[in-house]
Amino acid sequence: MLEIGLTHYLLLGAALFAIGLFGAIGKKHVISILLSIELMLNAVNINLLAFSKFLPLSNGAGEIFSIFVIVIAAAEVAIGLAIAIALYRSKGSLDLDKFNLLRW
């Protein structure tokens, strides 16, 4: 088989990101979208680590970044879920098609 290089990891990240993107666009449920976002974040983490490991000048920064990404993802999930619960409480649904609060 082929030698596994940077490109492989990056392609994996891209694929995972694309799946997350599809989820974020194509799903209805708010929590489902949150899950898709988690997928995209993981794809990003894969990329960061891959760069960190394969690029000579990275100096390991990718790992630190990944840690921060994870931290932020955790925070994001916490807030996102809280919002989902609040939404459900006020609207009785988590169907994103029904919301257009961003419309002015």
Added chain:
Amino acid sequence: MMQSIVFFLLAALTLGGALAVINLKNIVHSVLCLIVTFLGVAGIFLTLRADFLAAVQVLVYAGAVSILVIFALLLVNQGDGKMAETNPYSRFGYLGVAAAMLFFGFLSFSLIKTTWQTTGIAAAATSVGEIGVRLLSQYVIAFELAAVLLLVAMVAAIIIGREVKDHA
């Protein structure tokens, strides 16, 4: 050889889990598949010799986040008995597929076309101690900010998620 087999297996596991997350009709199942994906990603991390991160991935994602999501799901869908239809596609479903495909297409095209100045072999593992030292020296400000962010997020989650009292 062994390495590439492991990589492809893990990649398949990850991508399959991810596709399942998107495509399953029951949202609880989706969450469970998400855990699979997270574990796959953790494996990928291991192949990159990022041990600490792999461990964090398992602990934070596969553990805490998943539990949190399921908890939230259960709070939201309280026994209306239609779990099988809880995770439908939106009206942008097909467009989403198209967009994602196109995105992936262009991105992978560009990735493949690019020639990277790599070292060729994944670098050696970074020790936990080393990460700790760096976090508290070079990245200390970001570190502290992240701590504050977590605190704020926690407080915010409590406030947002709290039951709103009826003013009437």
Added chain:
Amino acid sequence: MNHLLTFILFTPLVAALLVFLFGTTTKRAKWIAFAVSLIPLVLSVFALLGFDWTNSQLQFSVLIPWIQDFGISYYLGIDGLSMPLVMLTTLLTTLTTLFSFDVDHKTKTYFTLLMLLETGVLGVFMSLDFFLFYLFWELVLIPMYFLIIEWGGPRRRYAALKFFVYTHVASLIMLVGIIAMYFVAGRELGYYTFNMIEIMQKVHFASSFQYLVFPALFFGFAVKIPVVPFHTWLPDAHVEAPTGGSVLLAGVLLKMGGYGLIRIAFCLMPEAAKYYALPMAILGVISMVYGAFLALAQDDMKKMVAYSSVSHMGSVLLGLAVMNVNGFNGAIYQMFAHGLISAMLFMLCGILQHTFHTRRISELGGLANRLPRLATFFVFTFFASLGLPLLAGFVAELLVFLGAFSVYPALTLVAMISLVITAAYYLWALQRAFFGPYRESLEVHHPHDLTWYQSVPLTVLGALVLFFGICPAPILNVINVSSQYILQLLGGVL
């Protein structure tokens, strides 16, 4: 450096500020204005005493660079031409301030404006830098505009607007001339400067340029003098302006035109001045005769006096246009004398208005029986204005005629018609308004003879008119040196 002129120039500005800040009551505003206005008067007397009248050069000059990029400097100085006018300005402002003690409407603002006006006029007479000159020239308009529009008569809006727009348009055209000189002089010198004296001494403008620019300058000054046919703003402005405003308008502001004509138009454009001498003389004569006829037709005493100003200022133009020493001396002396006399005339008209609420000659009659002191002043002033010998106006007119007759005999003969007409309108007015039986219906106004703040300025001015009629030498000596010098510049006949 001697900063006497700076003090004279800016004391009124300080006075304006003081009045504005501390003139909280009517009485206080009046007294502050009067007291502070004495300072420039005293200082200008010092200047007169320290003035070297054998010297034709500028004296007490101050030259400080201001905006060097454009060659603008703060340049003040006086010579025999401006000295009498500076004296006149400080004197008339003080007397006007005193005379205006009966102003009760917005007193504080009124006196502030008067003081501001003084700074403007003094600036015009002292500045030797085009930029500074124009700055003060325009500054004069603003207080006068407000004086007319706030304290004026029934048609004050029309009059104030006409005054402002007319003279402003004129000064803009003058500005075009000044800027043209600035650029041409700058090209010739190699550096740009607004310094009048420097341009005058170092730059010789080409004849064609002079012929082109001189009319622009002339128009700017002619409106101010005013010369027929640019005079129509004057009667309106005078009739509507408050007494203090008219006094300064006739006494000082009109002189700015004559002064500018000599200082700028003649000194910088000598060839054009000679080229246009005859048209100017003709305009001067037309002003004299036509103005006199206009005055004859008026029923409003103040309007009559206003037109008499047109007539008398016409003789200034005639005297300047003949370009000889008698004409110049006469014209400049006429500016001084007319300043004193017309100030008296307008003060008296103001008293009429104040006492009887009318200035229409046909509504008055026999006032000499009831108000003998007022009548005495009227007779004195009217005779001074019609050029009675031994009063200041005569010397001026005589010199102008002596100068003019040797150059334009025929024109001078025409101009002399105005002597008769002038006498006619004054005496006719006296006959109708002051002589004959007293018109009893005027008694409803409870007329009283002059108050102290009215008679003091009148007496001072009257004494000066008499003094400068009997011995004009102090002022004429000063004037003579400068007019000789200017005539040398003109290369004209002495």
Added chain:
Amino acid sequence: MIDYFWLIPMPVLFTMILTLLFGKKLGLKSAYLGMLGTIASFCMSLSVLPDVIAGTVKQVEFTWFLNFKFGFMLDPLTITLLLLVSFLATFILLYANGYMHGEGGLMRFFAEVQLFTFSMLGVVIADNILQAFIFWEIMGLCSYLLIGFWFHKPSAAAAAKKAFLTTRVGDVFMLIGILILYTQTGSLQYHEIFAAAANMDPFWITAATLGLFGGVIGKSAQFPLHVWLPDAMEGPTPVSALIHAATMVKAGIYLMARFMPLLVLAPISQNFMVIIGLITALGTALMALTATDFKRVLAFSTLSQLGFMVVALGTLNMAGAILHLINHAFFKALLFLGAGCVIHVTGTNNIWEMGGVWKKDKVTAITVLIATISIAGIPPLSGFWSKDEILIGAAHANPIFCGILLLASFLTAFYMFRLYYVVFAGKPRTEKHGHACGKTMLIPLVVLSFFAAFSGLFSKPIARFITGETMAHGSNTVMMISIVVALLGFLLATVIYGWQKISAAKIANTFKGICTLLINRYYIDAAYNWFCNHIVVGLAKVADFFDKHVIDGIIHIVRDVTLLVSKAAKWVDIYIVDGIIRGICSGFVFGGSEIRKTSTGQLQQYLLLIAAAVTVMIALVWGGLL
């Protein structure tokens, strides 16, 4: 003393200032104060007289301003007039002390009389024409003030104005003469002018003398500017005496006499003067025939006598002119003062309301009789001598001149005796009563009558003194004719008014047209009035109309056009310039509202678009387009 001769007028000025200061308190006594000044002047003149007779001619000059001088000169002509003026002024002041009793404004009156006298002295003593002109004008002012003394009377106010304006017209001509002299000779001093005259263009000499004579026409009231003098009777009588005898009208004669050296060189001016003089002498004598106001008759006679003097000057007969000036001064002052007394006594001015004054006031009657005989030219009283001198001079020049003057002389004798008969003879015609004259009024009459009677006897020495040459022996024929003519006039007056053999009314009826013409003073006054009221004031009105509607009209048109342009600019600004801006704006607003519709608030739609955009961007990067 002779070195300080220029101080001669000063006492009068000094007392005048004192009068101004203390006149209110002094009242009538101001007259004595004034007399102090005039007497002082008279005495000072007298004290220098011997030197002048001995031939001293003095001149003092001071700088007035620049190269203009004021100066004083003393020569026989000057000293004669100085003596005459100060002498007459003294007695007129004394007379005024009585006459002005009970009048208001005495301080004003006496101060003005003294100023009048002072200016006359100033004219006489001046050594340059400018200074003479200055005092000449001051005299004009004084005449204005004094004629208008009773300013509450509209007629007095009008007369004052008329006097000043009429003489002002003359003054303008005089000023022209001065300007010509100055331009041609570069000087205003008499002696310099006369020295330069020889080199002057004859045209300019003629013009200058004519100009100066214009001033004389005004001040000495010659035709056609004589109109002010009869009206000047509105003033108090002492003023009339002053104007007619001592000052004002005599200044003109003096001036022409002074300019005799120049006049000699200008034959055209001489002829012109003679013609004017003749017209005045005869024309005004005719007017006197129909006058009914005592003082007006005297005014007309003054005009006529001045005409005589002007003819004398025109015929270069300076001695005659000055002699007549002196004699006329005495008898005319006497006549006016007498007239004042008569008016005082009868309380009226109209001679037909008088009559029989002889019985009421003997002193006045006798003194006035002396003056009448004197003016009529009956020897040996003074008028005869000087008139004779003038007639001889005129006969030398042209017998026709002499004839016209004789006719005027005949008329003079006639109207003067007519006046005398009407006023003094017969019985009072009305019941009006005045009051008797006091001593201060009668003393001047007596003194003056003495001079009026005998001053003619000194004609020859005076003439020699003034002209410096012996008087040519007169022609006996002319003398005889003049005596006969005067007697004829006297006779005719006696026949008509004394014995009343011929009815005056009948004659008047026969010559009705002429009489109307004379009563209306040849309509000259009316013509002037018409001219002033219609032509001058009309011109002024036209000028006013022109100013208001044409010149100001142009200004207003400029204003309206400017406003119109600015309105057009405003329209353009609102609908075109601003229109474009607003068009652009509404385009954006419209576009925005359309694009807004895409903003559905659907999160996923946004996300889709973002993804698409990123995709496109990647594509573009790789396509080499970005």
